[in-house]
Amino acid sequence: MIKNILVLCFFCVFFSGTAFCQDEIEIDSQVISINPDGGYIIIKAGEADGVEIGDGLIVHRSGEKIAEAQVIEARAEVSAAQILNASSEIKEGDGILIVKKIKKPAAIKVVKKEKTYKKPALKKEKNLREPKKSKWATLLGSAAEVSSTAPVMAVGSVSRSGDVQQANQESSVVRADINADPSTVFSYVLIVLRENGYSVVLSSRTTGVILCVKPLELSLMKELWADAHARIGHRLAVSIEIKNNNGVSELSAYGFREHFQKGKQIRFSVTKDTMYSDKSNSECYNDIEGLISKIKERVVGK
Numbered sequence: 001m002i003k004n005i006l007v008l009c010f011f012c013v014f015f016s017g018t019a020f021c022q023d024e025i026e027i028d029s030q031v032i033s034i035n036p037d038g039g040y041i042i043i044k045a046g047e048a049d050g051v052e053i054g055d056g057l058i059v060h061r062s063g064e065k066i067a068e069a070q071v072i073e074a075r076a077e078v079s080a081a082q083i084l085n086a087s088s089e090i091k092e093g094d095g096i097l098i099v100k101k102i103k104k105p106a107a108i109k110v111v112k113k114e115k116t117y118k119k120p121a122l123k124k125e126k127n128l129r130e131p132k133k134s135k136w137a138t139l140l141g142s143a144a145e146v147s148s149t150a151p152v153m154a155v156g157s158v159s160r161s162g163d164v165q166q167a168n169q170e171s172s173v174v175r176a177d178i179n180a181d182p183s184t185v186f187s188y189v190l191i192v193l194r195e196n197g198y199s200v201v202l203s204s205r206t207t208g209v210i211l212c213v214k215p216l217e218l219s220l221m222k223e224l225w226a227d228a229h230a231r232i233g234h235r236l237a238v239s240i241e242i243k244n245n246n247g248v249s250e251l252s253a254y255g256f257r258e259h260f261q262k263g264k265q266i267r268f269s270v271t272k273d274t275m276y277s278d279k280s281n282s283e284c285y286n287d288i289e290g291l292i293s294k295i296k297e298r299v300v301g302k
Helices: 002-021 120-128 182-195 219-224 279-300
Strands: 024-034 040-043 056-061 064-074 079-086 095-101 109-112 115-118 173-178 199-204 209-215 232-245 248-261 264-269
Touching: 064 232, 064 248, 173 279, 182 199, 182 209, 182 232, 182 248, 182 279, 232 279, 248 279
Parallel strands: none
Antiparallel strands: 024 040, 024 095, 040 079, 056 064, 056 095, 064 079, 109 115, 173 248, 199 209, 209 232, 232 248, 248 264
């Protein structure tokens, strides 16, 4: 009897030690709600399970991966994730797998005769205990904090037709030529931004750069916005640059969707074409495109 108890204790200690040495953890969950436009999903796992904003996840069904997504908001028991790509339609009940890197415990150091060294036994033990590997390898990890400003990207050439356009099909930059000096255009840009619900974060008349933001409403996640002290936010940010080219103002606008929670921040570029149906992304792009048109109309019709 005593022998059996000792054997049982040995296995418990061994397996708990194995889990302690792993450098990855897996969180299994499922999809409980889907945005009608396919851009976002709600999963049945949250902060209590170790989920954080920025975590990457895999959606799977019957052992096959069907999509990848990234967490943009986490609550105690549920989280919201933006779909990055999908090979088939996501349905309620589909499985969710999150693979996260975890910090390894600091190596035990022994001081002897004023010398510090690591125990050889620890290194040998580590080699014998390989970390658990996931069935799927994902390149999505926990997102690091990023700057809240977005540089204006110079993509392609500018048409002289004067119409608002993309520099090329894949570009996220919206451009327009306005027949007025940059100082005048700059002033009207500030007016139009405030009229359309944007708040100016920074502006420089010398460089012709303006960064503005406005709240982004994601109806699927309204139930997650329970309290203000969680410091959760979703917004559209637009960076505008005005350059002088022989008396004609070249206006460029670049946008991104920004999600932040408890000191962590992630963002996604706003593009015209996406690999999946995302109404929110299209609406944001159309908003920027419409903003540039309104600025041009205001300047030309002054």
